[in-house]
Amino acid sequence: MYKIKLAQPGHFLDVAALDRIAWPEEPDTYIPDGEHAWRLWCEYATVLIALESQPDQRELVTGALLMFPTNTSEIFLHKIMVHPDYRGKGIGSALMQQALQDAQDVVLLTVNPENTPAIKLYESFGFNVRTQVEGYYRPHEHRLIMEFQPTT
Numbered sequence: 001m002y003k004i005k006l007a008q009p010g011h012f013l014d015v016a017a018l019d020r021i022a023w024p025e026e027p028d029t030y031i032p033d034g035e036h037a038w039r040l041w042c043e044y045a046t047v048l049i050a051l052e053s054q055p056d057q058r059e060l061v062t063g064a065l066l067m068f069p070t071n072t073s074e075i076f077l078h079k080i081m082v083h084p085d086y087r088g089k090g091i092g093s094a095l096m097q098q099a100l101q102d103a104q105d106v107v108l109l110t111v112n113p114e115n116t117p118a119i120k121l122y123e124s125f126g127f128n129v130r131t132q133v134e135g136y137y138r139p140h141e142h143r144l145i146m147e148f149q150p151t152t
Contacts, residue, residue, distance in 0.1 A: 002062060002091055004098045007047035012039040014061040015047065022081035033079075041066055046075075048098055050082070050091045063091040065099050067107070074147075077109040096125055103150045110136060110143040122146050 007015060016038040023032065041047050050063035063082040067075050077099065082091045100107060111118050113132055127146040136143035 002050045002052045002086075002089070002094070004048055004050055004094050007042045007049045007064065009039065009043045011047075011049055011061060012042040015042065015049065015064045018061055018064055018081060018083055019079075022083060041068070044068075046099070046102075048095050050086075050095060052086065062086040063095050065095040067099055067103075069105075070108070074106040074108050075103055077107055100125060100148055100150070103148070105150065107148040107150070109146050111146060113142055113144045119144065119146075 013035060016033070016035040019032045019038065038047075045066060045068040048065045049061050051059040052062045054060055061083075063080075063086065065080045066078045068078060070076050080092055080095055082095075107127075108130070109122065109127065110133075111122060113119075119129075125148065127148045130145045130147045132142065132144050134142050
């Protein structure tokens, strides 16, 4: 069974390791964030982690979510990831639910407009499309910006 908690600075190496294995390895598709970035984020941003108890009493970081404030007083959900061996157990949903439950400001995220399953998933959490940006990352990488309005 897993538990969701706020990451501490000491978790940064485990989260960085998860970042390298949770995404495709094609360099043109995804570039993992370095350990230095995760160290900073674990201390100064909101990094939620899913911890799975192991038989040897260790806790394994099986999922993580990163959010940080923007200069527009909104929150940007930068990344959510689950270890490939632990997918399908509700870890990603639990991370998202906790993050949105704790949010006090508008939460933004970006998604490929062709990724219909992800868009439907985000809509199921209450996100709506704000706008589409052509060439968001590179000329061929378009994104929808979606937003979640917390209830006050």
